[in-house]
Amino acid sequence: MKSAVLVFPGINRERDMARALAHVAGREPAMVWHAERDLPAGTDLVVIPGGFSYGDYLRCGAIAARAPIMEAVRAFADKGGLILAVCNGFQIVCEAGLLPGVLMRNAQLRFICRDVYLRVERSDTPFTRGYNAGQVIRVPVAHGEGNYIADGATIARLEGEGRVVFRYASPDGIVDPNWNHNGAMNAIAGIINERGNVLGMMPHPENHVEAAMGCTDGRGLFAGLVDHFKLAA
Amino acid sequence: MISNEPAITPELIAAHGLTPEEYARILKLIGRAPSFTELGIFSAMWNEHCSYKSSKIHLRGLPTKAPWVIQGPGENAGVIDIGDGLAVVFKMESHNHPSYIEPYQGAATGVGGILRDVFTMGARPIACLNALSFGDPNHPKTRHLVAGVVAGIGGYGNSFGVPTVGGEVRFHRRYDGNCLVNAMAVGIAQADRIFYAKATGIGMPIVYLGSKTGRDGIHGATMASAEFGADAEEKRPTVQVGDPFSEKLLLEACLEIMAKGCVIAIQDMGAAGLTCSAVEMGAKGDLGVALELDSVPCRETGMSAYEMMLSESQERMLMVLKPDKEKEAEAIFRKWGLDFAVVGKTTPSKRFVVRHGGTVMADLPIKELGDEAPLYDRAFSATAKLPTIDARAIKPPLGVAAALERLIGSPDLCSRRWVWEQYDHVILGNTVQRPGGDAAVVRINDGPKALALTADVAPRYCEADPFEGGKQAVAEAWRNLTAVGARPLALTDNLNFGNPERPDIMGQFVGCVRGIAEACRALDFPVVSGNVSLYNETNGRAILPTPTIGGVGLLGDFAKSMTLAFKAEGEAILLIGETRGWLGQSLYLREICEREEGAPPPVDLAAERRHGDFVRSLIAEGLVTAVHDISDGGLLVALAEMAMASRIGAVVDGLQDVLAEATPHGFWFGEDQARYVVTAKNAEVIAQRARRANLPLRQIGTTSGRVLAVAGERPLRVADLIHRFEAWLPNYMAASPA
16 A cells, blocks of 8 residues: 655644554555645555644645645545545645535634544445444544534535444444534544545544554554555555 | 944833843943943843843752763753663743733743754654643632633644643642743754754854744843733733744754754744844854844834844744755755745854944844853842641541542642643654653653653642752652653753742742752752743742752653553552651641641652662562552542542551551641552562562552442542542633633
8 A cells, every 4th residue: 555645834643644554554655745746656545644734824724725736636536546634634625625514613612632432434435444334443632623514415415425434422332412522513523525535534543553552443444444455456 | 333222221221120230240341331232132141031140059059960961951951861872852941921921822932932942952852741830729810821821832732743741730829920831842862963052163154044033022031030010911012922833844944954964053042032042152152143133034124123132033043054055954944934044154253243234233242141141149048947747736627538539629639631631642653651640651763762751849848848848849750750660860940939039039949959959869860951930929929939840761661661540450559658647738738627837748868769769670570550659639649549540449458557656637648758559469579579678568458349448438439539530620610700
């Protein structure tokens, strides 16, 4: 699996992401600067990591969504290439129009860093094939603006088409406002596009791939992607 | 000719925080009246914050050397060797005055400043900590300060991309008029690639990098060198505005040009901005500096030389670059979208010359600006000793169970989750132990080595007995590191006190520094960096003396780091150390009996060392399953914390003899020092070792069930304790201001 991790000024979880990819896939990703116009030849997976691209000034992800590299990313998506967008990455792909909706300030109006539980809604995507549907995983969040909001029709469509991939839940997998730390609509933590090749999610699976960090629940996402490309080869 | 607008009057001199005697010293030094710009430069260099004029002679008594110390105090940060060709670069610094005036920006720029100190030396920051002191929770300003300071620390550190992994928060009415914000940053560098401020070579270009210069923060350091009166709010314009995005770019750009070998000398622009950084680079290298202010990138038009020299705009650096690498360095800075301008050069003259619009605005002897700053041996009076309080003379107003419930739900002992959840503490993927334990543990690169980090002090002890309090602060930090299994290596100190011109305050300072020095020597725990913050005083009322100690320790293998949570039921609970039931200055006495009285617990440094080394060896050999040092609140609070962290209870019994001697409230809540609680599968092995080493150790109970059951006292469900522990801070912050 050849991965390319995008680096915009102010992105700060690119090292975490690169380490997780190297750890699970056994191959260092290419780091791609925002001012580039092309992705490295043969890229299988584009990863847009977390951070504060352009300081989150103007609006989270708004400036990065218009960076030079994004044209290549859009073309890559149009050809069905896989894109994993985490945290600020999720905000960027929403701003770029690759996913619907918007990430608003957390309902509590505070930045929150803690482990949360996610219910994996589907296992039949390249991103979640390493999990079982209904499985609950523990991964950290670290964001001030992760409250997913979209208009009623969009939410209905996402739900109707089964495009909500991760949902905040209790450790037993029950969706409950007490376990939805940021107030996201329908407890949405991650969604996929219509074609199924762009995943946006707020939590950080890349911080839970090593036993040393006390939990490896995030590993399945990367391991699943590796399997996906192995089967495709 | 040096222009001189406005005229130098006694009022103008006083407004610059200079005394008539200090002004006379300036006249003698330069043989003429200074220009307005020069007066500003002197005020920037000679204020308390930059010159350490009241504290310097006492700081000389601190031990700063050890075989593993690469750089002690005097540079941007301290540097210690941790083997494998790696070094740890770290420092703690206060941002108290600005944080009180404008909590969000004050705290944010405090974090920004300390991060710059660390990466200026060539280190990539891997962790931040902070120690916060706020006023009485019922004071009308406290909630606003807590919310702003915590959001500011998070806002800067989270965006910059460094995990904030630990620290402390306290409340006391003596901080009503002056909150304390002490920020610590820790970085990792190659031991043979440390960068310093010392310029070398004549005619070398001096390069300005980073953000543009604005009118913010002018006189910030002077403001921080005076006490507050009723007009504190009016000082808001002296507070700088932080931009973590620029700082993140500055970090990456600096590390990149350092790796390319472009840098001869580097100094960040912190307190007193361009003045302090340029003078420091020249003075340390025995060189003169000529600055051309027309080249300084400015955010606003029409800035005067005075304003440019005193601006404390953030995220700026000054460097001396290798001339043949200048183009390469410039390309890297342009790539990161940062300003890059040659603003001067080194000269052989040993003069500090500042030109603006073709006019010489300042021409001063560069060495003397720093070296000839006033140095004061201020009068001090020793703090009177307080009587020892006998636990038997204290009538407990509550039973042991009720007292524990109240203590763990009190402002100083309750959970700090509300605070640290606003800090990204997992970014960089190396946080092995998150906030909430005795010390944070952060893996270095991919391991197996890791650092243990802590920040600690008990100001109530320091107020009651500065010497013992200073000792205790060091011992406590050393214990915190030991409790996670680390070997304590070195510390940074952040000394926060009131007005040093008052002999009683100066007495607190001198006593604490002597206590710190004694403990550092006894524990082989040198001071490698630090910061002094004086004049933390409002309307004549000073803060509690607060010498915060930031400790760094090393673990050979992060996988062997120890946590305080009970691990399983049926394990022996062992108490290491002597319990006499010392209630003087305890939280029990303050929170339960509403008395802030007596002598604080004495610190036996030999016992600290013996007990700590013993605990560390037990951890290294895998003989213990949980370790917690006993500090604020005493033994029962420590046991409750171990139970709450694991949701496992304990049965505690067989203590009739000690309870009779120390009294139950003294035994459970006394704050005797040099103590740890450990759990073990096999208690006998440990007991034998303790006997051989002649260490006080006894089994006090067994982990069991979901209830904390102390023989003879009301049993407490761990779930209920957790509820109380977690409730206070969120409830307090959610309540509408009074």
